[in-house]
Amino acid sequence: MTEGSTIPSPRAQTIVGAGVLLVAGGMAFGALQISGEAGYGGVGPNFLPWLCTVVLAICGAWLVWEARTGGYREMSEASGHPKADIGSFVWVSAGLLVNAALIGTVGFIVSCTICYVLAVQGLRRAARQPQAGSVGTWVKDVLTGLAISAPVFWAFTQFLAINLPGLTGTGWL
Amino acid sequence: MEIFDALLAGFATAITPANLLWALVGCALGTAVGVLPGIGPAVAVAMLLPITAKVEVTASMIFFAGIYYGAMYGGSTTSILLNTPGETASMVTAMEGNKMAKSGRAGAALATSAIGSFVAGTIATVVVTLFAPGVAEFAVKLGPPEYFMLMVLAFTTVSAVLGQSALRGMTALFVGLALGCVGMDQISGAARYTAGQMELLDGIDIVLVAVGLFAVAEVLYAAIYEGTVNETQNKMSRVHMTARDWKRSWPAWLRGTLIGTPFGCIPAGGTEIPTFLSYATEKKLAKGEDKAEFGGKGAIEGVAGPEAANNATVTAALIPLLTLGIPTSNTTAVLLGAFQNYGINPGPQLFTSSAALVWALIASLYIGNIMLLVLNLPMVGLWVKLLKVPRPQLYAGILIFATVGAYGMRQSAFDLFLLYAIGILGVVMRRFDFPTAPVVVGMILGPLAEAQMRNAVALGEGSWWIFLQRPMSLTLVVIVALVLIVPRVMRRMAARKLASS
Numbered sequence: 001m002t003e004g005s006t007i008p009s010p011r012a013q014t015i016v017g018a019g020v021l022l023v024a025g026g027m028a029f030g031a032l033q034i035s036g037e038a039g040y041g042g043v044g045p046n047f048l049p050w051l052c053t054v055v056l057a058i059c060g061a062w063l064v065w066e067a068r069t070g071g072y073r074e075m076s077e078a079s080g081h082p083k084a085d086i087g088s089f090v091w092v093s094a095g096l097l098v099n100a101a102l103i104g105t106v107g108f109i110v111s112c113t114i115c116y117v118l119a120v121q122g123l124r125r126a127a128r129q130p131q132a133g134s135v136g137t138w139v140k141d142v143l144t145g146l147a148i149s150a151p152v153f154w155a156f157t158q159f160l161a162i163n164l165p166g167l168t169g170t171g172w173l
Numbered sequence: 174m175e176i177f178d179a180l181l182a183g184f185a186t187a188i189t190p191a192n193l194l195w196a197l198v199g200c201a202l203g204t205a206v207g208v209l210p211g212i213g214p215a216v217a218v219a220m221l222l223p224i225t226a227k228v229e230v231t232a233s234m235i236f237f238a239g240i241y242y243g244a245m246y247g248g249s250t251t252s253i254l255l256n257t258p259g260e261t262a263s264m265v266t267a268m269e270g271n272k273m274a275k276s277g278r279a280g281a282a283l284a285t286s287a288i289g290s291f292v293a294g295t296i297a298t299v300v301v302t303l304f305a306p307g308v309a310e311f312a313v314k315l316g317p318p319e320y321f322m323l324m325v326l327a328f329t330t331v332s333a334v335l336g337q338s339a340l341r342g343m344t345a346l347f348v349g350l351a352l353g354c355v356g357m358d359q360i361s362g363a364a365r366y367t368a369g370q371m372e373l374l375d376g377i378d379i380v381l382v383a384v385g386l387f388a389v390a391e392v393l394y395a396a397i398y399e400g401t402v403n404e405t406q407n408k409m410s411r412v413h414m415t416a417r418d419w420k421r422s423w424p425a426w427l428r429g430t431l432i433g434t435p436f437g438c439i440p441a442g443g444t445e446i447p448t449f450l451s452y453a454t455e456k457k458l459a460k461g462e463d464k465a466e467f468g469g470k471g472a473i474e475g476v477a478g479p480e481a482a483n484n485a486t487v488t489a490a491l492i493p494l495l496t497l498g499i500p501t502s503n504t505t506a507v508l509l510g511a512f513q514n515y516g517i518n519p520g521p522q523l524f525t526s527s528a529a530l531v532w533a534l535i536a537s538l539y540i541g542n543i544m545l546l547v548l549n550l551p552m553v554g555l556w557v558k559l560l561k562v563p564r565p566q567l568y569a570g571i572l573i574f575a576t577v578g579a580y581g582m583r584q585s586a587f588d589l590f591l592l593y594a595i596g597i598l599g600v601v602m603r604r605f606d607f608p609t610a611p612v613v614v615g616m617i618l619g620p621l622a623e624a625q626m627r628n629a630v631a632l633g634e635g636s637w638w639i640f641l642q643r644p645m646s647l648t649l650v651v652i653v654a655l656v657l658i659v660p661r662v663m664r665r666m667a668a669r670k671l672a673s674s
Contacts, residue, residue, distance in 0.1 A: 008605060013605065023351070027354075027366075034365050035361070037363075042631070042634075045360065045363040048619070048623045049351075051350075052354065055343065059344040072605070072606065075338075078604050078606065079398070079399065079402070080398030081398050081400075084398060085396065089393065089396055091396070092572075096589070096592070096596070099572075100586050100589030100592075108580075111576075112572075112573045116573055117569075120566055123392075123400070123564065123568055124565045126400025127400045127401060141569075145569075148573050152577060156577055160224050161227050162223050162226060162227065163584055164577070
């Protein structure tokens with residue numbers, strides 16, 4: 001691995017391979033609880049789960065082996081920087097998770113605006129915008145967030161009659 | 174004559190004012206998502222799937238087809254004008270298109286790609302019109318073993334042929350198949366992998382996976398890795414082609430269409446192979462001065478051919494979708510999901526059971542192509558303005574639409590947490606170079622393939638030999654084996670040849 005390469009380290013590759021093995025383990029655990037009742041066809045509902053278990057286990061082990069012997073084969077460079085920007089990731093994640101937690105109580109418009117604001121602040125930081133975090137950008141982002149989520153809410157609830165949660169029962173907020 | 178009558182009836186449905194409006198909105202929206210980085214047609218259709226609950230089936234299918242089509246037109250605009258192509262389909266267009274734009278010929282490149290898309294799209298629609306009913310008639314005769322093998326063929330080509338590594342492709346495919354296992358088993362009704370959660374009994378929704386894997390992952394990826402990536406935009410020039418441009422473009426359009434159409438027809442997804450093949454053909458056929466432009470000033474054939482091939486493939490891909498119910502790309506997989514939301518299973522019966530819908534859809538493709546030509550030639554300047562939307566705001570805005578798509582389906586906050594988790598999975602897959610199409614295709618096609626397989630084995634009274642005992646099924650087994658073996662043997666032979674020289 002050369003400096004500046006976006007190809008993840010062998011250690012990270014091993015972790016991903018191990019993750020696939022873990023998924024295979026989870027699949028096996030779940031497959032044990034599915035009945036093997038095959039009927040007259042000879043193939044029961046647990047066949048595909050076991051097939052996935054076995055293939056994923058083989059793939060996981062193979063990935064770990066590749067990672068330990070010089071890294072994944074035929075990798076192409078991913079786009080972007082070699083190093084992850086964890087701070088920005090936390091901002092965007094916070095936006096998404098807060099949205100999931102609040103949408104049922106504060107309604108679509110407010111919840112999505114919060115999500116938008118947190119995400120855009122994170123992305124501004126990622127882009128190294130000097131004005132990120134200033135009062136001006138916060139105000140601007142809140143207004144933009146409202147300007148996107150409110151019409152989206154109205155379009156979907158009023159015109160398409162799709163159920164989205166509101167803060168009030170009016171269908172407008 | 175029968176086809177012609179059916180098509181006329183289709184036109185009668187498609188040109189009602191309401192349906193024309195749906196087509197226009199779909200085409201415009203599709204062009205916009207094609208131009209904008211971060212969202213592609215698969216995500217756009219996925220995010221709008223909740224409308225299937227309210228909008229009538231013909232209207233929504235016309236709308237989705239418009240998005241599907243429009244995105245192909247829009248995608249080429251971005252790849253010609255920006256130095257970073259959005260999706261693999263426009264990567265080839267970007268190679269020459271970008272060079273043309275850099276030498277001040279962006280307008281000609283945009284024109285040849287829009288007209289080429291129109292020519293190829295229209296010819297391929299004619300092919301769909303003429304051949305889809307025949308394929309459907311033939312497909313009625315196929316039994317579960319043949320269906321299962323066709324799906325295996327789709328799985329094999331999506332996972333093992335596309336992408337860099339067959340191992341990572343297989344891993345992605347089986348992750349998709351595993352996701353498809355969650356929920357109630359279709360045949361026996363047994364619950365699988367639900368962990369006692371009622372929400373999981375219906376299975377994981379395709380909207381969640383598509384939106385999470387593409388839209389949310391794209392936003393997270395941009396925040397983590399692409400914050401300060403600089404993008405330069407090439408200068409626009411007048412959208413105009415000289416007589417020489419026309420002379421060089423039209424054979425390339427036709428050749429591209431000829432290469433692209435068959436690739437779309439077979440259940441072997443992806444536009445990568447036909448576009449690259451068309452590019453290679455054009456480069457080989459070019460002579461003298463024209464050839465010198467390849468890789469230098471940018472050759473117009475190198476834009477015209479691959480663009481036509483791309484659109485022809487995408488259009489013809491509707492044949493396996495409509496007649497066999499087999500999706501060969503992310504977007505067609507999501508379209509299949511849209512049909513399923515209406516309780517319609519695309520397949521050979523579709524042409525008899527929902528004839529009005531199918532023919533209205535096909536008629537709308539002709540109309541959509543004309544709309545897109547108008548939207549993309551005189552109005553291209555308007556779309557170019559979309560490229561000026563600042564990235565932080567654009568990406569954060571995508572999250573709002575992602576929420577609508579994911580939450581609008583079932584109104585469950587649980588789904589939004591799941592959406593985030595799938596987004597993280599998407600980031601890891603992108604960084605570690607795992608292809609994502611096999612996940613979506615595996616997830617949608619998995620349960621269908623499983624049902625066909627179990628029916629097939631039941632048909633063989635418990636014997637797996639049934640797949641080798643029927644001629645058509647046996648042929649498909651051989652094809653799958655060839656698809657797996659031939660590229661590897663050829664690669665090895667090429668390597669040996671290289672080593673010896």
